Amino acid sequence: MQTRWIRRLLPAATNTRPIEWSRAAIGVSLGTLFSVWLCSVFFGLPVAMHLIGPLGASAILLFAVSSGALAQPWSILGGYLCATVVSLLVVHFLGRDLASACLAVGAALIIMCLLRCLHPPAGALALLVVLADPDSARLGWELLAPVMLSALCMLLAALAYNNLTRVRYPKKHTDPAPAAVVAPTAPGDPGITAEDLQHALAKMDAFIDVTPEDLEELIRTSEHYARRRSIGEVLSQAN
Template identity: 85%
Template sequence: MQNRWISRLLPAATNTRPAEWSRAAIGVSLGTLFSVWVCSLFFGLPVAMHLIGPLGASAILLFAVSSGALAQPWSIVGGYLCATVVSLAVVYFFGRDLDTACLAVGIALLCMCLLRCLHPPAGALALLVVLADPDSASLGWGVLAPVMLSAISMLLAALAYNNLTRVRYPKKSTEANPLVIADQVPGDPGITAQDLQNALQQMDAFIDVTPEDLEELIRASEQHARRRSIGEVFAHDG
């Protein structure tokens, strides 16, 4: 039992190749540099540098795990918007200190869940907006402009770089393409994209996977199962 518990703490196997690590690393660096540079052009380097932490975290999601639900366009744009508006409202009513910063990140999480734009780096952004440096704090509600400019710049960089490097982004919604993804047999209705969506909702937990990812995984699993079955048949005949 103890060994099983310890095994849960060990890192899972990486399912990507070093070539993909390099592709994502270059994208993270370029995306972060681009978004900070654009922000600095309009609002100055100190304000842009104040936002570099959340932007770097967003870059990892958008370039390294771009298929995840937390890395989609509405997640970063909506997440940054929620975090900034909530934090500015908290500052307006309660001021700037550690307690209000922690309150802001909690309320921001609730808003992101309600608007379906959960984006973890937005939590760091909520803290930074409350505990702002003098340059950012002096902007007041105007800090929303550099935040959203940086988010949109990061999104544009991800859209361009991912698709140019043959990584489809953003993920296409499965709701418009409810294909059956399991082989039909007599009496078996198969699995549809809507079934996957319902299953994810039934799990009642934060899961960073889209129904489309599950569809592709099941398709690939079926192909491997067919190859294994054919191999076993040939081995038995031999």
């Protein structure tokens, strides 16, 4: 039992190759540099540097795990917008202190979930907006401008870099197909459709950073390799 508990703490093996790590690392560096630089041009370096933490976290999502549901365009734009608006409202009514910052990040999470734009770095942004440096605090509601400019720059960098390096971004949303994703394996078995996958994801009591399209593709690819393995086993037995 103790060994099993220790194994649960160990990191799972990654399924990406070192060349993909390098591709993502270059994208993260370029995307963050571009976003911070352009923000500093219009709003000054202190304001841009105040936002660099959430931007760096967003860059990792958009370049390293761009297929995830939390890394899609609406997630970063909507997440940054929700976090900033909620935090500025908290500042307006409650002021700038640690308790207000903690309240802001919790409220931002609820709004992001309601609007389906959950983006973890926006939580850090909510804290930074409340506990802002003097240059950022002086902007008041005008802080929305540098925040959204930075988010838009990061998104444009991800769109350009990912697609130029042959990584499809953003994920293409498709309506559930009636055809079975997993064909029936026994009489009376209805099989699994893409719509079934969507319902299953909706029933999970946890945040799952995977789209139904990715899950469907994973199942179809697994079926492909299973068929190849089955054919190989049959041929080896025949010989």
